[in-house]
Amino acid sequence: MTEEKNQQILLVKRPKGMPTEEDFKMVDKPVPQPEEGAVLIRTLYLSVDPYMRGRMNDRKSYVPPYQLNEVITGGVVGEVVQSKAADLKEGDIVLGNLGWQKYSVTGSNQVRKINPDIAPVTTALGILGMPGLTAYFGLLDIGQPKAGETVVVSGAAGAVGSVVGQIAKIKGCRVVGIAGSDEKNNYLVNELGFDAAINYKTTPDIKKALADACPKGVDIYFDNVGGDISDAVISLLNHKARIPLCGQISLYNLEKPDIGPRIQPQLLITSALMKGFIVSDYADRFDEGISQLTQWVAQGQCKFRENIIEGFENTVKAFLGLFSGENIGKQLVKVADPGQKRAVSK
Amino acid sequence: MTEEKNQQILLVKRPKGMPTEEDFKMVDKPVPQPEEGAVLIRTLYLSVDPYMRGRMNDRKSYVPPYQLNEVITGGVVGEVVQSKAADLKEGDIVLGNLGWQKYSVTGSNQVRKINPDIAPVTTALGILGMPGLTAYFGLLDIGQPKAGETVVVSGAAGAVGSVVGQIAKIKGCRVVGIAGSDEKNNYLVNELGFDAAINYKTTPDIKKALADACPKGVDIYFDNVGGDISDAVISLLNHKARIPLCGQISLYNLEKPDIGPRIQPQLLITSALMKGFIVSDYADRFDEGISQLTQWVAQGQCKFRENIIEGFENTVKAFLGLFSGENIGKQLVKVADPGQKRAVSK
Known part of the structure; x- marks a missing residue:
């Protein structure tokens, strides 16, 4: 079995005007290991949002700018695949401000557990998020x-x-x-x-x-x-x-x-x-x-649609689509299905 | 004794850009007579205010536009010189939305009596107005x-x-x-x-x-x-x-x-x-x-200045001065002293 990597998307240039694919770079990093009190989360869905464009500028705003050569952070619904925290266990579905990457390690207090029986888990990034x-x-x-x-x-x-x-x-x-x-x-x-x-x-x-x-x-x-x-x-x-x-x-x-x-x-x-x-x-x-x-x-009084693009490699494309108005409802990227067995390095 | 006239200033043209003297006209009208419930008021001080410029345009705003060939209305402190209302008597000092004219007739319920012992009557158009x-x-x-x-x-x-x-x-x-x-x-x-x-x-x-x-x-x-x-x-x-x-x-x-x-x-x-x-x-x-x-x-915690121009004939000049920043504090025009005997037509 080949060693699984953590794919990440970094901001490598500050966009001038409309962002392009060249402003981003996909890199492979080792899958991180959680320390005591933390969890390893596999990204299932990630969110692309218009406000992220503002964070790509080097300018004071309501949220600090993204740093160059670091992972773009944003909303993620993921599955706990390894837990060193008492309050979360493997298989739990969580919402967190994690980022454009396949795996994240974070303190269990930095994510919120979501109940998949109430509504589809994607709604935590949309109408219920x-x-x-x-x-x-x-x-x-x-x-x-x-x-x-x-x-x-x-x-x-x-x-x-x-x-x-x-x-x-x-x-x-x-x-x-x-x-x-x-x-x-x-x-x-x-x-x-x-x-x-x-x-x-x-x-x-x-x-x-x-x-x-x-x-x-x-x-x-x-x-x-x-x-x-x-x-x-x-x-x-x-x-x-x-x-x-x-x-x-x-x-x-x-x-x-x-x-x-x-x-x-x-x-x-x-x-x-x-x-x-x-x-x-x-x-x-x-x-x-x-x-x-x-x-x-x-009660059916608030309906919603989600526009889901499949594949982590299409994240930047999904983001750019926000500015040409391609989405009806919430734009998401599906990265993985829950319950997949994680390939572990030997 | 010559018959006293009621001098009035009318808006005769809608200003284009900065208003000029030609947009206004001074006319002599008979001094009006109050009906039952009304009073005749002699203007002592009149107010010129920046908001009046907006009313000179023919445009929907928070107050309706001034009508052409009618008196410019605005804040006035005046003296009741003839009363046919039970609640006001000759010599009372009142505040009202009367206008750029020497005399006004209005219902006694349209003006507010002011107490000259509390503060100078001019303050009713300024810091206490x-x-x-x-x-x-x-x-x-x-x-x-x-x-x-x-x-x-x-x-x-x-x-x-x-x-x-x-x-x-x-x-x-x-x-x-x-x-x-x-x-x-x-x-x-x-x-x-x-x-x-x-x-x-x-x-x-x-x-x-x-x-x-x-x-x-x-x-x-x-x-x-x-x-x-x-x-x-x-x-x-x-x-x-x-x-x-x-x-x-x-x-x-x-x-x-x-x-x-x-x-x-x-x-x-x-x-x-x-x-x-x-x-x-x-x-x-x-x-x-x-x-x-x-x-x-x-208590002396709020001080004020008034910039008082003398003479009804200088009203337009005082108004125009607002836009060149000539006033410190409230800009007023003094039209008459209280207690003057009114010349009555025979």
Whole structure:
């Protein structure tokens, strides 16, 4: 039996603009050994997320930048294959901030055990994980939706946007999604119950399309994308509108700061609120969020899709696909099946 | 005795860019007569305010636009010279939203009687009126200052900004003002107790000057001006910073929407909050604000200056001066002294 290696993906160059395959490198390292209190985890699914692009820049942000020639870290669902910790045993499925690698060693207190009987384990990276919580707290805590209000969501078919729209429907709002394909928009309206959806790539006049879709104006704009789309929405804000600022994916790969019409005059005349946030701002309320989202999923009130690419070697491709809008729902990479016997070096 | 006329200033053209004297016209009208329940008020002081510029455009805003060929309305302190209302008598001093005219008739329930023994009556248009309340609610309700935090105020020597800085000092903050002359900045630091002040007209690098004055970053930015100055402050925001958006005076006279670097990425990575507001959003808490401000003024913790131009005919000049930064503190026009006998038509 050949000795099994730990494949890892390192960041080797800081991307200029849109990242390319050359910014990353796949390397083989020995499979690490856990010390006392730690576990060895085999990656089953790993998450690629838009926020990771920001960490590839050498710039102060809400999370520190990735270091060059180190493994890209991010959300992983994995299986414990060797345990030196009392609270985890082989075969346990866990969620952790581990990274783009086939095996990870970490303290057992750095991961959270997940129950595969409640929902598919992949949901811990999606609707019952960071993206679902991001939607939940951004919409409910910053957006404060009230029945009868109009909510616009950009990046509406993504892992966060699709949950935002469904929660807004549960709260009795009119929900208008903005996404980049008719397939996505059919999904939003026909499967998720959005009231309307706008294809920003084919609509000749997005402001007019929005005005038609929002006859009573916009009370909440959940912003995942930024740029021209946001300018159009902001021109339609109602008095005391709220803008949870979740992402700006249209700007992440620009080489210079983007220039646009100043938004302060519009926020001023509407007494509107705009607030940036990151899900970890709500860390002390995660249990509440997971509990509520789990209930909505169980009741069929929150549906979800996952876009799963097979094979660790396709991780970078999956990541790059986020910026061309290829995914509906949560984008994941499947690395291994649970229960596989691990090849051990002799 | 010649018949006394009611001089009025009308808006006769919508300004393009910076307003000029030609956009206004002074006319003589008969002095109006109060009906039952109403009073005739002689204007003693009238207020000119930056927000009035917005109302001169034909555009939806938080207050409806001024109508062409009608009197410019705004804050007035006046004296009741004829009363047909039970609750006001001749000689009473009142505050009302009356306008750029020497005499006004209004229902007695449309004005508020002010007590000249508590403070000079002019303060009802300044620190104990709309500008003071604007500072009070914008800073305390949106800004939520905590001791030890750093507060930056633009338009710092104006009617609102000068109060913002003093309240922030009362709350134990480090306060940095931005204003347009050394005279103003001396006033801020030496009379009002600001910790530092930056002259944006002479500072070669405002971002560097701000970074030097705010070694711990910026927790609250009370924005009265917008534009490049705001860009510089926003680049220095701390995590969970707050931006009460009060005015954008640097943009009011631009003929096209201003273009600048998009601010959403910076708000996003700092989890910052920006909120537009108008003082009337807090109408149900005015009594609280006036009571607290009155106490701070009485205790000497809030000082104020008024810049009073004499003569109704100088009203437009006083208004235009707001945009060239001529005033320290509240800009007022003195129209008449109280207690003058009114010339009555025979």
